[in-house]
Amino acid sequence: MNSTAGWVLGTAVLVALVAAYLAWTAGRVQRLHTRAESAARALDAHLLRRAAAAAVLAEQRYGVELYAAARIALDAAPEEREAAENDLTRQLRGVELDPADPACEAVIAASRRLALARQVHTDLVRDARAARSRPLVRLLRMGRGREWPRYFDVDDPTLTVPGETPTGEGQGVPGRSR
Amino acid sequence: MRIGIVCPYSFDVPGGVQNHVMDLAEALIGLGHEVSVLAPADEDSPLPPYVVSAGRAVPLPYNGSVARIAFGPVSTARVRRWIIRGDFDVLHVHEPLTLSLSMLAVLSARGPVVATFHTAMTRSRVLAAAQGVLQIVLERITARIAVSALARKVQVEHMDGGAVEIPNGVAVTKFAGVEPLPGWPGECAPGSGGTIGFLGRFTEARKGFPILRDAFVALAPHRPGLRLLVAGPGEPDDLFGRFPAELRDRVTFLGMVSEADKARMLRSLHLYVAPNTGGESFGMILTEALAAGTTVVASDLDAFRRVLDGGRAGRLFTTGDPVTLRDALVELLDDADQRAALTACGDQVVAHYDWPVVARRVLEVYAAAIEATDGRVIDQEWAGLGGPV
Numbered sequence: 001m002n003s004t005a006g007w008v009l010g011t012a013v014l015v016a017l018v019a020a021y022l023a024w025t026a027g028r029v030q031r032l033h034t035r036a037e038s039a040a041r042a043l044d045a046h047l048l049r050r051a052a053a054a055a056v057l058a059e060q061r062y063g064v065e066l067y068a069a070a071r072i073a074l075d076a077a078p079e080e081r082e083a084a085e086n087d088l089t090r091q092l093r094g095v096e097l098d099p100a101d102p103a104c105e106a107v108i109a110a111s112r113r114l115a116l117a118r119q120v121h122t123d124l125v126r127d128a129r130a131a132r133s134r135p136l137v138r139l140l141r142m143g144r145g146r147e148w149p150r151y152f153d154v155d156d157p158t159l160t161v162p163g164e165t166p167t168g169e170g171q172g173v174p175g176r177s178r
Numbered sequence: 179m180r181i182g183i184v185c186p187y188s189f190d191v192p193g194g195v196q197n198h199v200m201d202l203a204e205a206l207i208g209l210g211h212e213v214s215v216l217a218p219a220d221e222d223s224p225l226p227p228y229v230v231s232a233g234r235a236v237p238l239p240y241n242g243s244v245a246r247i248a249f250g251p252v253s254t255a256r257v258r259r260w261i262i263r264g265d266f267d268v269l270h271v272h273e274p275l276t277l278s279l280s281m282l283a284v285l286s287a288r289g290p291v292v293a294t295f296h297t298a299m300t301r302s303r304v305l306a307a308a309q310g311v312l313q314i315v316l317e318r319i320t321a322r323i324a325v326s327a328l329a330r331k332v333q334v335e336h337m338d339g340g341a342v343e344i345p346n347g348v349a350v351t352k353f354a355g356v357e358p359l360p361g362w363p364g365e366c367a368p369g370s371g372g373t374i375g376f377l378g379r380f381t382e383a384r385k386g387f388p389i390l391r392d393a394f395v396a397l398a399p400h401r402p403g404l405r406l407l408v409a410g411p412g413e414p415d416d417l418f419g420r421f422p423a424e425l426r427d428r429v430t431f432l433g434m435v436s437e438a439d440k441a442r443m444l445r446s447l448h449l450y451v452a453p454n455t456g457g458e459s460f461g462m463i464l465t466e467a468l469a470a471g472t473t474v475v476a477s478d479l480d481a482f483r484r485v486l487d488g489g490r491a492g493r494l495f496t497t498g499d500p501v502t503l504r505d506a507l508v509e510l511l512d513d514a515d516q517r518a519a520l521t522a523c524g525d526q527v528v529a530h531y532d533w534p535v536v537a538r539r540v541l542e543v544y545a546a547a548i549e550a551t552d553g554r555v556i557d558q559e560w561a562g563l564g565g566p567v
Contacts (some may be wrong), residue, residue, distance in 0.1 A: 046549075117550070122340060
């Protein structure tokens, strides 16, 4: 009698613990996905801002090629976007930017903040994908209903401005396959 | 912006992280933001108005130094209360992977969290064993800052994440133009005189004091008037016991110095010597010495090499070698022009480390963290980012 009660109690406690762990893990997976999606929206907004700033600068002076690159980046379909953004980065690196000029400064600032958004997005996508790859999470399909968060694999968009000391940010994070 | 900063180490003991936190908080307040700093501190210790005490801290040996930290249920409750009352736009924790207030704050946080990593910890067995636990802490962090390339490298290689490298700042105005201590630095001519200095724990092996001691003991008998000024925690008897009796009157020990006296002490030197043998992830003291306009002689560590711009802003000597240090001391003490050239270059280098400049870069990371949390983009003006950084 006594030992039966003990077994029942023990099993109940175990079930409760497992349930609590599973609920916590499911919440964690959902939270990480939500955050990766927010980061992707912020990254998208910063990409648009940079392209817009580059287009303004191109209209003012650097002309057709830069304007075309900015336009292509703004209009790119999702699967072509990474290449288009890298192309815009290359175009911007090719022109001389004077921090004293407002249009140039807007591009420099937008690039700097884009670099941060990219860094944060990469980290958060990695966290979300790591959580989702765990065997238990896969087995119980805790991420169902959500797309796998995708890396946005572009070069570091930081522009070096004359007079600034390099800080090693340009080393970037090794790109991961998607 | 409402900013909550968590410092893991007690403000009762001076230290690199504590100073970093205080200077950052003051720079952010100077840029017009609301800042609250949570840190362990004794009840009766005087604290700046923006610091909230989280109670007493216990000493714990860590990474070759002694750190004073707070951890436990009482601290947890205090951290939670502070976070709820603070209603911060962003929470900025320092060294979140130590068992400390910072880790508690990360685990209690709901909004965007920015973490700064100061130490260049290499992967330890403890770290590897606790990877699962650390992952829970790490994945609550939105954006990471590393204060040095080395600290960043550890992030990328061992914590499987990136980090933005933003160097330690230095409050240039607090160091430049301060009066030296009375009677210092004294004469310095070819062949005689000169004052060299060391600041830090002379008892701690990785600070490399024995290397400076050996160089001084070898040089002093041949160079009349050469003096050594030492500041930092430790017993005077322990320090003077390291020198032969006839040289003891040429060594001056200041003991622990306040931040204000640190600036005066650095201004009282012809040469500041940083003989560290390793474990330095950034070399804060070097930027401080440069800000004070003092010529720096430092061991050839990666971190020091970077701050000194590869040797343009200060002299590098072979790490751990008293002989090359002695040669460097002789050469620089004899050559005022060379010292002036190094300090002139040092002024340019240190401008990039001035706190208002550094704080603006930190603000951009705050903005990135907030944006990544709710997916909307913050205007330059709202974030107080102002003009070019």
